[in-house]
Amino acid sequence: MTRHPALFTPVPLGRHTLRNRIVLPPLTRQRAAQPGDVPTALMARYYAQRAGAGFMVSEGTQIEPRGQGYAWTPGIYSEAQIAGWREVTKAVHAEGSVIFAQLWHVGRVSHAQLHGGAPVAPSAIPAEKVKAFIETAPGTGELVAPSLPRALEVAEIRELVSLYVQGARNAIAAGFDGVEIHAANGYLVNQFISAHANRREDAYGGSIENRLRFLREIVAAVSDAIGADRLGVRFTPLFESTDVDRVYIGLVEPDPHQTYIAAIKLLEEFGVAYLSIAEADWDNAPDLPFSFREAVRAAFSGRILYAGRYTAQRAEDLIASGLADLVAFGRPFIANPDLPARIAHDWPLNPLRPETLYGGGAEGLTDYPAYVPSGVRSVAA
Secondary structure: OOOOHHHHOOEEEOOEEEOOOEEEOOOOOOOOEOOOOEOOHHHHHHHHHOOOOOEEEEEEEEOOHHHOOEOOOOEOOOHHHHHHHHHHHHHHHHOOOEEEEEEEOOOOOOOHHHHOOOOEEOOOOOOOOOOEEEEEEOOEEEEEOOOOOEEOOHHHHHHHHHHHHHHHHHHHHOOOOEEEEEOOOOOHHHHHHOOOOOOOOOOOOOOHHHHOHHHHHHHHHHHHHHOHHHEEEEEOOOOOOOOHHHHHHOOOOOOHHHHHHHHHHHHHHHOOOEEEEEOOOOOOOOOOOHHHHHHHHHHOOOEEEEEOOOOHHHHHHHHHOOOOOEEEOOHHHHHOOOHHHHHHHOOOOOOOOHHHOOOOOOOOOOOOEOOOOOOOOOOEO
16 A cells, blocks of 8 residues: 555646656756766666656756756756766656756856856855855865855846756757756846846846846746746745754745745746745744645646655645645655655655765665665665
């Protein structure tokens, strides 16, 4: 008998029917090959191991060199990167899953050493209480304060929209089933949305309509290029913070309900395939208000995906409530490549090894064992 049956019912998403409601969300792992930030065969194995998920989103993949805020993260702008990702998507498709690429630009959360120039942002406001990560020697690096950003010119903003479109086209060429726009976690699109990070006085700043203009232009252009049914968008609508050092994760707005329901209505206007909402996931983090979840469902007719510190039971309850269609499991999926099977059978979970999350090789990436219920010693997935 399958435990948590609501998580194992099929659900349509864009051009696909997903076999279950369990999602591998975008998880930064910093293991791209150098030089060139190229996806590797090891990364292909990592994703294939976790392809029991009904839906998968790649780790954030920068759309241009200035979009990188952390050394060793993969890109989606060079031919070598496209070729590397093609091996990842082949491996995932061979296991029967669906995978989208997350298109990423960190904006001001970057450092000049990563790309040779000042980070770009809606306004020349430094990113505080957050670090970039630079390489200091082959295979080693350190966290550093981001460099002071410069404000983008209007023409540059339009060029960035084109870079998102090219990133989407590159992702489709690499075999991805679609793309997710990273508009969360205090990165570039989120910086434009935020009243804290965007102090512009032109058409891209001021009112919520203006602060959503960059997102609108990206969604319109990418939808036109690859189809709205192959597009998702991720937000982090935090309503409060119990730790000021973590506010940057979602940039708590003066009126987060109004801001994000307006953004979600924008997505509904274009008919995108899904909306992803990343919740606060630190210890004792505040939950999203129930009234906000209800407003999200009322405003958006596509698939709604939530990610946070979900247990299987909490995920099933949320789906049964009708307020979500999909639920993502981050850290549990890192440590348990066979997570859907473990959930279905109520098998115990491997513990996470936090020291192996970022950078390195196979250790902490592909060496977590699958569960063997017969009592035989478990082996690597």
